[in-house]
Amino acid sequence: xxxxxxxxxxxxxxxxxxxxxxxxxxxxxxxxxxxxxxxxxxxxxxxxxxxxxxxxxxxxxxxxxxxxxxxxxxxxxxxxxxxxxxxxxxxxxxxxxxxxxxxxxxxxxxxxxxxxxxxxxxxxxxxxxxxxxxxxxxxxxxxxxxxxxxxxxxxxxxxxxxxxxxxxxxxxxxxxxxxxxxxxxxxxxxxxxxxxxxxxxxxxxxxxxxxxxxxxxxxxxxxxxxxxxxxxxxxxxxxxxxxxxxxxxxxxxxxxxxxxxxxxxxxxxxxxxxxxxxxxxxxxxxxxxxxxxxxxxxxxxxxxxxxxx
Amino acid sequence: xxxxxxxxxxxxxxxxxxxxxxxxxxxxxxxxxxxxxxxxxxxxxxxxxxxxxxxxxxxxxxxxxxxxxxxxxxxxxxxxxxxxxxxxxxxxxxxxxxxxxxxxxxxxxxxxxxxxxxxxxxxxxxxxxxxxxxxxxxxxxxxxxxxxxxxxxxxxxxxxxxxxxxxxxxxxxxxxxxxxxxxxxxxxxxxxxxxxxxxxxxxxxxxxxxxxxxxxxxxxxxxxxxxxxxxxxxxxxxxxxxxxxxxxxxxxxxxxxxxxxxxxxxxxxxxxxx
Numbered sequence: 238x239x240x241x242x243x244x245x246x247x248x249x250x251x252x253x254x255x256x257x258x259x260x261x262x263x264x265x266x267x268x269x270x271x272x273x274x275x276x277x278x279x280x281x282x283x284x285x286x287x288x289x290x291x292x293x294x295x296x297x298x299x300x301x302x303x304x305x306x307x308x309x310x311x312x313x314x315x316x317x318x319x320x321x322x323x324x325x326x327x328x329x330x331x332x333x334x335x336x337x338x339x340x341x342x343x344x345x346x347x348x349x350x351x352x353x354x355x356x357x358x359x360x361x362x363x364x365x366x367x368x369x370x371x372x373x374x375x376x377x378x379x380x381x382x383x384x385x386x387x388x389x390x391x392x393x394x395x396x397x398x399x400x401x402x403x404x405x406x407x408x409x410x411x412x413x414x415x416x417x418x419x420x421x422x423x424x425x426x427x428x429x430x431x432x433x434x435x436x437x438x439x440x441x442x443x444x445x446x447x448x449x450x451x452x453x454x455x456x457x458x459x460x461x462x463x464x465x466x467x468x469x470x471x472x473x474x475x476x477x478x479x480x481x482x483x484x485x486x487x488x489x490x491x492x493x494x495x496x497x498x499x500x501x502x503x504x505x506x507x508x509x510x511x512x513x514x515x516x517x518x519x520x521x522x523x524x525x526x527x528x529x530x531x532x533x534x535x536x537x538x539x540x541x542x543x544x545x546x
Numbered sequence: 547x548x549x550x551x552x553x554x555x556x557x558x559x560x561x562x563x564x565x566x567x568x569x570x571x572x573x574x575x576x577x578x579x580x581x582x583x584x585x586x587x588x589x590x591x592x593x594x595x596x597x598x599x600x601x602x603x604x605x606x607x608x609x610x611x612x613x614x615x616x617x618x619x620x621x622x623x624x625x626x627x628x629x630x631x632x633x634x635x636x637x638x639x640x641x642x643x644x645x646x647x648x649x650x651x652x653x654x655x656x657x658x659x660x661x662x663x664x665x666x667x668x669x670x671x672x673x674x675x676x677x678x679x680x681x682x683x684x685x686x687x688x689x690x691x692x693x694x695x696x697x698x699x700x701x702x703x704x705x706x707x708x709x710x711x712x713x714x715x716x717x718x719x720x721x722x723x724x725x726x727x728x729x730x731x732x733x734x735x736x737x738x739x740x741x742x743x744x745x746x747x748x749x750x751x752x753x754x755x756x757x758x759x760x761x762x763x764x765x766x767x768x769x770x771x772x773x774x775x776x777x778x779x780x781x782x783x784x785x786x787x788x789x790x791x792x793x794x795x796x797x798x799x800x801x802x803x804x805x806x807x808x809x810x811x812x813x814x815x816x817x818x819x820x
Contacts, residue, residue, distance in 0.1 A: 353620075427657040431717070433618060435670035435724060436647035445669065450660045 286524060289517030296511055302518070308481035308492070310515045311501075317515070319522055321483045325491035326523075329402040329473050330466040332487065336406025337462055341413025342455065348414070349421040350443055361415065368411040376475030379404035384476065396478030396490035405472050409462040416461065420454020421447060453541040460534040464527045470495040494519050564591040566728055566758045567612055567649075572626035574607050574616065580784070582607050582791040585626075587777055589728070594754050596769035596799065597762045599779035600819065604791025605762045608779075609730050611635075612760065613649040614642040630728075647674050650726035654733040656713035658705030658720075663688075663697050666705040666716055670724040683723055691719035692749050711742025718749065722757070729753065731761040735768065747772050766815060769799065776802040778811045 294302070297317050305318030344364070348357050384400040387393045393400065424447050432442040448455070478490025479500055492500070498516050506512045565588035572585040582604030589595050589612075597605035607616070614635065616622040628635045635645065647670070658666050667684045676683065684701070688694040693715040697708070705716050714734060721729055731750075735743040750759060750772045763769050769776055777796040781789045795802065795811045806812050813819055 425657070427653060427655060428659060430615065430618070430651075430653060431657040431659065431720075432669075433643075434613060434615065434646055434651035434653075435673070435720065436643050436645075437670075437673050438643050441673045445673070446659050 283524075286517055286521045289514050290521040293511070293514035293518040296514070297518075306483050308483075308497070310512055315511070317518075318483065319519070321481045322492060322494045322497055322519065323522070323526075324483055324485060325398060325473075325477065325481075326467055326493040326495070328398045328485055328487055328491065329405055329477055329493055330463060332399060332402025333405035333409055333466040334459070334463055336403055337410045337413045337466075338459060340406070341410045341458075341462070342417055344410070344414040345417035345421055345455075346443060346448075348418050350439070350447070361418065364411045364414055368408075368415070370408075372408065372469060372471040373475070375404050375408050376472040379472055379476035391488065393488045394478075394490055396476065396480075397488050398477050398491050399487040401473045401475075401477035402487065404476065405466050405469055408469070408472065409465050412462045412465060413458050416458030417451070417455045420451040420458065423454070424450045453538045456541075457534045457538050460530050460537075464530050467527060467530075468495065468523060470499060474499045494523050565589060566591050566631065567760075568629045568632075569608065569611070570627040570629075572608065572611060572624065572628060574604065574611060575623040575625070576619070577621045579788055580790050582779075585793045587793060587796050589758060589760055590775070592754060592756075592758055593774040594750060594759045594761065594772055595775045595777065596773035597760065597777050597779060598764075598766060598769050599791070599794075599814070600781060601764075602789050602791065603779035603781040605777075605779045606732050607791070608793075609732055609760060609762050612728070612730055613646050613651055615651065617642055647724050648726050649728045649730065650721035650724065652714070652717050652721055652729060652731045652734045655737050656710055656717050658708070658713050658716050660704065660706055662702050663705050663708070663716060664701040667719050667723050670720060674724055676724075687719040687723040688716075690722055690752070691715045692745060692752070693719055709742070711738050711745060714738060714742065714746060715749065718746070718753075722753070726757065728758045728760065731759065733762050733764060736764060743768070766803075766817075770803050773799045775799060778802060778806070778808075778814060780810050780814070 302317050302319050305316040306321070307316040308318050308321035309316045348360060348364075352360065379400045380396075383404055384393065384395060384397065387397075387400055428446055428450060429442055432446045437445070473493045474496040477493060477496060479492050479496060480490040481492040481497070482489065497519055501512055501516050506516075567589040568587075570586050572582070573580060574582045585604075585608055597609060599605050610616050611624050611628055612630075612635070616624060624636060630645070630649065634640070659669060661669070664684055667687050668680050671680060671683055685694060685698075688697060693712060696712060697703075697716075705713065708716060714737075718729075718734075735746050738746065747768065750761065753759060754774075761769075761772065775797065776799040778794045779791050780794045781791045784790050795806055795808045797806070802811060803815050806815065
């Protein structure tokens with residue numbers, strides 16, 4: 238190939254352009270395939286959910302699904318009131334976030350603003366290890382330690398939403414703490430300086446300047462934690478019980494959406510049966526709830542994120 | 547080791563009695579490194595004092611000693627004496643929080659809070675327990691910082707939505723809203739375009755009627771335009787390979803720029819180094 242750029246010694250330089258183009262193309266193709274696998278998996282999961290849910294609603298009306306007050310899909314007189322399961326999930330996740338929000342946020346503020354660099358370097362990894370404890374361990378911790386402990390104070394039953402919710406909260410606390418800490422830590426030092434230079438104390442600086450500046454990051458960490466709590470299975474299955482019951486009493490056994498899915502899929506449910514399709518309908522409901530939360534989080538972050546350069 | 551070469555300093559005699567801030571034999575360390583040594587100078591009442599000098603000469607470090615911003619840097623340590631109206635700034639009875647209300651600061655990069663323009667200005671007044679009319683204070687501060695006409699219809703908009711020059715004037719409004727006596731400015735125009743720079747300089751001229759101003763600047767023209775007094779700092783290499791800053795010469799601005807006594811000052815202001 239001759240080119241217009243060629244100079245007198247051009248025959249000294251003979252790069253293999255064709256070969257590098259082929260390598261570029263091959264690399265691009267391989268990466269595109271890898272990327273497609275994850276996209277295709279997601280689409281596949283959503284489509285499966287949609288089709289099986291559609292099949293479910295050919296047998297059970299949406300009206301019954303939303304208004305029945307009992308959840309008895311395996312009985313002969315089957316009822317499909319999804320709010321029975323949603324109320325239990327709401328309760329366990331609600332208790333969890335009541336625990337995780339103050340604990341996680343205070344831990345994040347402490348680590349970012351009060352701890353020395355050395356303390357932070359030690360504590361933060363430990364916090365993240367806590368996030369890696371298998372949930373089945375948390376489940377038995379709730380069932381065999383927290384519930385008996387609660388029973389010495391208040392009349393809770395052996396399986397209850399309170400114990401499961403509290404332990405669920407402990408499980409998601411590191412998530413809130415770690416992500417909020419990142420958001421707080423990334424608030425520029427110049428804002429802290431500006432606040433101190435106006436005669437603000439440390440507390441005033443944190444409450445009035447740093448937390449508002451980190452708000453979008455804190456909110457998205459909390460929403461991510463709520464999504465984890467809603468989708469969490471092991472703890473609620475072990476500690477909250479298997480009794481579908483409508484209402485918000487945290488002292489009695491309840492059945493969350495995830496616990497139902499476990500219960501049915503552990504039994505020998507033939508594919509194509511109504512019970513089998515019920516799993517998908519519940520799964521779809523779970524999916525829609527977390528999707529809505531994620532969309533809200535996405536919107537909130539875009540709306541309230543402050544850009545500093 | 548510190549060199550024994552003593553700084554040559556004159557604080558003009560007729561101004562000494564009116565000193566608002568007075569530094570005496572100040573050394574600043576970061577960890578075990580001496581960053582600035584032997585600084586002694588007086589900041590006279592209602593004057594604009596410019597700190598000039600090459601990078602690393604310690605001019606910003608000394609500025610930050612005047613409102614104890616160095617307290618926030620864990621490794622920083624200040625030796626010597628700095629007084630404010632005769633009272634030791636680093637004395638045991640001094641609350642840096644209370645002191646910073648009286649000695650305000652404007653930073654190199656505009657740093658408005660992610661709040662509305664109104665709340666940016668009102669912030670300092672609120673935390674310091676201002677009991678007067680907040681609306682009036684905000685308007686007055688924005689007028690004094692020559693920003694009112696540009697923002698009066700959008701006080702609820704975010705301070706971050708303003709241009710760089712407007713943000714810096716907002717930061718000046720924020721600083722004067724708490725009625726300080728001294729305003730420290732750390733290269734306030736280095737991130738601004740020439741037109742915004744001019745506006746800030748005009749503003750400094752206005753403000754010196756009411757406030758004592760200390761301004762650090764890299765721009766010698768700016769120092770000669772805005773200041774009454776100029777302190778020239780330089781840096782020298784230490785035996786350990788570091789750099790230590792010191793005050794070379796301090797005098798009326800016209801003397802520093804036209805008839806300095808030190809060769810280094812002459813070389814710097816005529817643009818031969820730095």
